[in-house]
Amino acid sequence: MAFESLASRLQSAFDKLRGRGKIDEQAVNEAMREVRLALLEADVNFKVVKDFVARVKERAIGQEVLKSLTPGQMVIKVVNEELTELMGGNVAKIAVAAKPPTVVMMVGLQGAGKTTTTGKLAKYLQKQNRKPLLVAGDIYRPAAIKQLQVLGEQVKAPVFTLGDQVSPVEIARQAIEHAKENHLDYVLIDTAGRLHIDEVLMDELKQVRDVAKPDEILLVVDAMTGQDAVNVAESFNQQLELTGVILTKLDGDTRGGAALSVKAVTGQPIKFAGMGEKLDSLEPFHPDRMASRILGMGDVLSLIEKAQEAVDTEKAKEMERQMRQGEFTFDMFLDSMQQMRKLGPLEDILGMMPGMNKMKDLKVDEKQLGRVEAIVKSMTLTERANPDLLNASRRKRIAAGSGTSVQEVNRFIKQFEEMKKMMKQFTGMADKMQKKSKKKGFGLPFMGKSAGNLPLKERGPGFPFNFKPPFK
Amino acid sequence: MSFFKKLRDAIVQKSEAVTQKFTQGLTKTRDVLVGKVEELIRRYKKIDEDFFEELEEILIGADVGVTTVMELIDELRDEVRKRKIEEAADLQPILSEKLVALLQGGGSERDTSLNIHPGQLNVILFVGVNGVGKTTTIGKMAHMLKQQGNKVLLAAGDTFRAAAIEQLEVWGGRVGVDVIKHQQGADPAAVIYDAVQAAKSRGVDVLLCDTAGRLQNKVNLMEELAKVYRVLQREIPGAPHEVLLVLDATTGQNAMSQAKTFGQSAGVTGIVLTKLDGTAKGGIVIAIRNELNLPVKYVGLGEKMDDLQPFDPEQFVHALFAGVMDDEAKTGE
Secondary structure, three states: OOOOOHHHHHHHHHHHOHHHOOOOHHHHHHHHHHHHHHHHHOOOOHHHHHHHHHHHHHHHHOHHHHOOOOHHHHHHHHHHHHHHHHHOOOOOOOOOOOOOOEEEEEEOOOOOOHHHHHHHHHHHHHHOOOOEEEEEEOOOOOOHHHHHHHHHHHHOOOEEOEOEOOOHHHHHHHHHHHHHHOOOOEEEEEEOOOOOOOHHHHHHHHHHHHHHOOOEEEEEEEOOEOOOHHHHHHHHHHHHOOOEEEEEOOOOOOOOOHHHHHHHHHOOOEEEEEOOOOOOOEEEOOHHHHHHHHOOOOOHHHHHHHHHHHOOHHHHHHHHHHHHOOOOOHHHHHHHHHHHHHOOOHHHHHHHOOOHHHOOOOOOOHHHHHHHHHHHHOOOHHHHHOHHHOOHHHHHHHHHHHOOOHHHHHHHHHHHHHHHHHHHHHHHHHHHHHHHHHHHOOOOHHHOOHHHHOOOOOOOOOOOOOOOOOOO | OOHHHHHHHHHHOOOHHHHHHHHHHOHHHHHHHHHHHHHHHHHHOEOOHHHHHHHHHHHHHOOOOHHHHHHHHHHHHHHHHHHOOOEHHHHHHHHHHHHHHHHHOOOOOOOOOOOOOOOOOEEEEEEOOOOOOHHHHHHHHHHHHHHOOOOEEEEOOOOOOOOHHHHHHHHHHHHOOEEEOOOOOOOHHHHHHHHHHHHHHHOOOEEEEOOOOOOOOOHHHHHHHHHHHHHHHHHOOOOOOEEEEEEEOOEOOHHHHHHHHHHHHHOOOEEEEEOOOOOOOOHHHHHHHHHOOOOEEEEEOOOOOOOEEEOOHHHHHHHHHHHHHHHHHHHHO
């Protein structure tokens, strides 16, 4: 069940038609079938897909695609644009009440991640110098209150609870009072997970809403949800009038088509995305990037952003200059490795790269990186600058110094030499590519459509992709 | 004897209560899948391209899975051509039969019961992504096994999520079985090790091991699971006797990826499908049986303690096609 990316699917659809000379409506239809399948495979609801495909088709049959020299890529462009628009353009922010406290209600199915997300949201608000109060409104699930208390402890935010014998409505009412008295400016109400067809429990939520008068009602949705996402979102929205959505578990390998379905039926923006197990892994949601992800094009923008945060631009520029002159030393290697590691776990980074999500077998051993670092650090400065110096006795010393074996040192040095060779080729190739892409308007083929539009250059050349870590 | 009649006779032998649970729990799936197919057939009369396209959408809408649906539709097209079928109504029995065949997946002879034997320590390991209902399923299964007269012990192997240990303890209290635990943040393999020792010395029949939810693309966390597996293997010959992957029935296509990855790194032997009641889309059962070589062993059909039921393909099919069967039975008589 290989998830082919939409980009490659479209490419092959058009390749088949190349011999015919002219691209006609039938070709577009064929391409639309691929679009449809790709979206369905990504769990976008079939009704949403249907509308979407109809809209894209209309545009695609128009002149701009048929006259283009690269219709395949044009179609992808149109799809991406429409998708981004459907996802709702801009990054949405969390509400702020005119008169504090701002009340936020978290609702959703069981196991979507409401309690965890409540904790993460508290942490997010704290970073913006807000003082959130966590309210334990899930009185049904065993130990849900305890879970929120532990989370509160971890983020150092107060937790309001009245135990599991008081109704959630009463808990919400008292919690808001409590927040006012203690000058806390956000009240985050956790609620029990419930099926959207469970009338009794949905009624309870309405009562909580009537008492708490929340400024935000956020639906927490598991990014892996299938076709049913539409029904869930629709009925929560109808009964509670949602103001936004939080998508959780987006750090998995799901394509997250549910995002599109939920947005399409509620019309409410997706405000945050849960991106990991740690409490600071709640991130503002970027609709355009999600569009790329659903299409299987990787999340290049997030990667660039991360890199910008972590990379020392000056250093990187200097390194790039040296590299262009064919220089590559152990010091440079160490630098770029350290910068790369600042970005976070390597697997996460690779996951964001287009094309990389196919490389499932790629395992990154972080410990191995640590050993490599030790080896380099056990070299003298002269050795680092001049790898040729490394004779047998020096290697022995390095192995002893780094707590590794001579074999390991040898293997690493060999890898390093290969890397150096590759680097030379790569820098040469990158130059050529740049010239070429200016002419054609589209970038590296594996980057799909987005590469052409990405302001990679403006964002600085400090992207430390110029080395290959020693994968095992 | 017609296919449905045979099935109906088989169902009659089974307990009324269980049948009812399946029928109730699957109401939604039946409405989505079977109801819509019937409506489609009524509306279309003649078979054409649009008919197939809509059929495709109905099946995909029930999360049957794109690959499986495409195969199914292709087969149907073939049948239509071969048998020169024109009326949509004539296609219905063929479709139903094909769906049933998919559900039984050539594995109808495969046992869906748990691989546990009396007179020895049996270990069941529960794995799955976050929020699918592992802990709840363990609670329900502990209840079920205890009812059957087994001595049960629980191991609180989810040392990561806040209050997961407490959650399992609450279940332990409800059901009346002991829980072996460490603190949050402890090494899960160590908890499991202790639980095995305790199980051995207390003469336990079944040890149920909880683990933290983990997304299947996190290599390190999957390694952690592999370690737990190795500990069990080393401590008890033949253990773990079952590794049950808990899947949320609301999950879409990602369920396949979960089943595959967990299958590889944790040696999954069967699937527990939770939250199949209410909103759920039973379609994923079809996809799993068709695309993966894993039996669905148990299904969660509600929130109560005894709502965990052994998966029975016949019951499942019966619940889904109850309406169709009655119609056919009538015309057959």
